[in-house]
Amino acid sequence: MCQNCLVKTIHHAQHHFGWDNSLVPEARVASGTTLEFHCLDSSNGFFTPQSTAADVGAMPFDKINPVNGPVYVEGALPGDVLKVTIDAFRPSGFGWTANIPGFGLLADQFTTPALALWHYDKTTLAPCAFGRHGRVPLKPFAGTIGVAPAEAGLHSVVPPRRVGGNLDIRDLNAGCTLYLPVEVEGALFSIGDTHAAQGDGEVCGTAIESAMDAVVKLEVVKNMPLATPRFSTPGPVTDHLDKAGYEVFTGVGPDLMTAARDALRYCIDALCREQHMSPEDAYMLCSVCGDLRISEIVDMPNWVVSFYFPKLVLQ
Template sequence: MCRACNYTIHAAQHHFGWDNSIAPVQRVSPGESVLYHCHDSSAGQLGPQSTVADVAALDFGRINPVSGPVWIEGAEPGDALKITLDSFAPQPAASGRGWGWTANIPGFGLLADQFTEAALISWDFDPATMAPAMWSKEGRVPLKPFTGTIGNALAEPGLHSVVPPRRVGGNLDIRDLSAGTELWLPVEVAGALFSVGDTHAAQGDGEVCGTAIESPMDVVLTFDLVKDARLKMPRFRTPGPVTRHLDAKGYEVTTGVGPDLMAGARDAVAGMVDLLCATRGMPAVEAYMLASTCGDLRISEIVDMPNWVVSFYFPRAVFE
C-alpha cells in the first residue's frame, strides 16, 4: 500500500483499447500520486499454473488491459502530461512469490513466420529482493520492472486498438520506463484521460518475440501538467544509467546488414537464436523467448547507404 498516495485505481477499473468516450474512474489534480493495481498483459488469462494450451486459447480481445482512465484537472489539448514513475511492486501469487510468463504466441513477434507453434515459460522470483529470475537450470535474467503500456486518450473518436504505440503513448514497451523515470505525453482531449498497464518484470529492447516477463504489478505514479507544451511525441528522462545492470560480463552480438532495417532486425535476432542453440544446446523457441526478455536490438549504423547495420546484444551475465 502506498501511504502517500492520494488515490487507488483497483484492478477491476480497467479497459481495453483507447476511447475518449470512456468515463474517468477518478479525477486527479497535478501534484497528486496514484496507486494502480495493474493486471498482466493477458488480463489474468495466464497464471503460474498455465500450460501451452492456455496460450493457444488466448482471447485477444482481452489483451493489454489498462487501468483507468483518470481525468487530470486542468489538462487541455496542447498541454503535456508529466508522469513520474515512482515505484513498481510485484503482485505475489498464492505462494507469496513473484511470478510472470513469457510466451511465443502464434502470429505475433518479429520472427512469427519462423516460430508458428505456441510456447510458454513461467517465471518465479522473490518479490522482496527482485533478484535475477531463473531460466531453466543454467541462466538468470536480471529484473527491471516497468510499464509497457502508458498513455492518454486520442483526439479521434471511437475505439482504437491498444496493441500499437501511438503519438500519445500507448503500448510503447520501452524498458526504461521504470522507477525514477519521468515521462511526458501529449494531451489531445480535455482531462487527458490517462491509463496505464501491461507491466513487466524484465524485457530486452525490441521485445522481439512479442512478450517479455509479463507480470502484474502495483504501480505508483505522480502527475504534473505542462501547459501549452505542444509536444508531438512522447519523451522521457531517466534518473541514471540504463544498461549497467546487464553490462558486467559483456555481450554476445549478432548483426543484420542490408538496405532494409526490418530485414536487418530479423537477421540479427535469427542469428542470435542460432548462436544460443549452438552454444547452449537450447531449443530454438526457448532461445527466441529468452532473447526477448533480456537481449537488446539496436540500430548500429544508418548513414552508410545503401546498407544499414542492426545488432542484437545478448548479455553474457545471464549465463555466467
C-alpha cells in the same frame, strides 16, 4: 500546485481494453496527485502457475493488455503536456513469456506455441531463473502508458501512438519522468501491461509479463511543445545487464527490418548450438533480455542492426 494530493488507488477492476475518449473516468484528480494502480498482466490474469503451452492458443485476444483508468486530470487541455513521474513498481513475483503464433519479429519462423513461467523474489528482485539455462536480471516497468486520443471511437490498445499507449520502452522504470502530449480535456491517463523484464525490441512479442502495482504522479504542464512522448531517465539504463559484457550479432543490408530479423536469428542459432536450447526457448530468452540496436544508418546502401545478448544471463 496541488496542496493536499494524497495517494489515490485505482484497483484491478478499474480497467479497459482500448483507447476511447468517451470512457467515464475512474477518478478525477488535481494536477500533482500521486496514484497507485493495481495493474493486471497483459493476459488479464489468464496465465497461472499451472498453465502450459497448450493454453497459449486459448488466451482471449479481445481481453489483452488491460490498462487501469482512465484518470481525468483537472486542468489538462488539448495542446498541454501530461508529466508522469514514475515513483515505484511493486511486482507480484509471478510472470510469463509466450511465443504466440502469428506474433513477434520472427512470426513466420516460430509457429509453435511456447510458454515460460517465471517465479521471482518480489522483495529483492534477484535475477530470475530461466529453467536450467540461466538467470535474467529484472527491471520492472509498464509497457502500456498513455492518454486518450482525440479521434472518436474505440481504438486498439496494441499499437503505440503519439499519445503513448503500448510503447514497450524497457527504460521507463522507477525514477523516470515521461511527458505525453494531451489531445482531450482531462488527458484521460491509463497504465498497464506491466513487465518484470524485457529486452529492447521485445522480439518474440512478450516480455516477462507480470502483474504489479505502479505508483505515479500526474501533473499538467503548459506551454511545452511536444509531438510524441519524451522521457528522462535518472541514470544508466543498462547497468543491470552490462557487468559481464555481451555477445553481439549483426544484420547487414539495405532494409532495417530485414537486418533486425537477421541479427536476432543469428543470436538464436548460436544459443541453440552453443547452449543446447530449443529454438523457442532461445527466442523467448532473447525477448526478455536481449537488445536490438541500430548501429549504423548512414553508409548507404547498407545499414547495420546489432543484437546484444548479455553474457551474465548464462553465467
